[in-house]
Amino acid sequence: MWYLSGRIAEDTLGQYSRHVFVCTHGEYCPFDGSAEVHRLLKEQIAARGLKRTIRVNNSGCFNQCGNGPMVVVYPENVWYAGVTLEKARRIVEQHLVGGLPVEELRYQAPPGPNKNGTRMAEIEAARCGAAAKPEPAGPRRG
Numbered sequence: 001m002w003y004l005s006g007r008i009a010e011d012t013l014g015q016y017s018r019h020v021f022v023c024t025h026g027e028y029c030p031f032d033g034s035a036e037v038h039r040l041l042k043e044q045i046a047a048r049g050l051k052r053t054i055r056v057n058n059s060g061c062f063n064q065c066g067n068g069p070m071v072v073v074y075p076e077n078v079w080y081a082g083v084t085l086e087k088a089r090r091i092v093e094q095h096l097v098g099g100l101p102v103e104e105l106r107y108q109a110p111p112g113p114n115k116n117g118t119r120m121a122e123i124e125a126a127r128c129g130a131a132a133k134p135e136p137a138g139p140r141r142g
């Protein structure tokens, strides 16, 4: 068993002890700040001198749209949803550095696709609203 007592064995995941994916290229997670979460995770790992053992990557859609920003950590296969910058700092400290998944932040959903249609509709509406906003009036000519 590669996952024992909240800790992982050293030789379980090829080139890195942990691999973190952040949905930054899906249609919805970026609207809720996934690029900023990805940046913070990378900065925090670098600041701790852990770039050689923990890899943080951009990712495409996890099919959990509207629940983002979505983050998944391997090899534990722990999924986090709605990750804010504050939550990302906790994930770094407790999970990526400390080795213990943040149970209260763990994504609770059945296996497979789980889209949050309500939040997706809000995001689409916000995008339409932003697109429909009139340009600010320029100086009067006259």
Ligand code: FES
Residues within 6 Å of the ligand: 023, 025, 026, 027, 028, 029, 030, 060, 061, 062, 063, 064, 065, 066, 068, 070
């Ligand atoms: S857009 Fe992030 S899970 Fe689909």
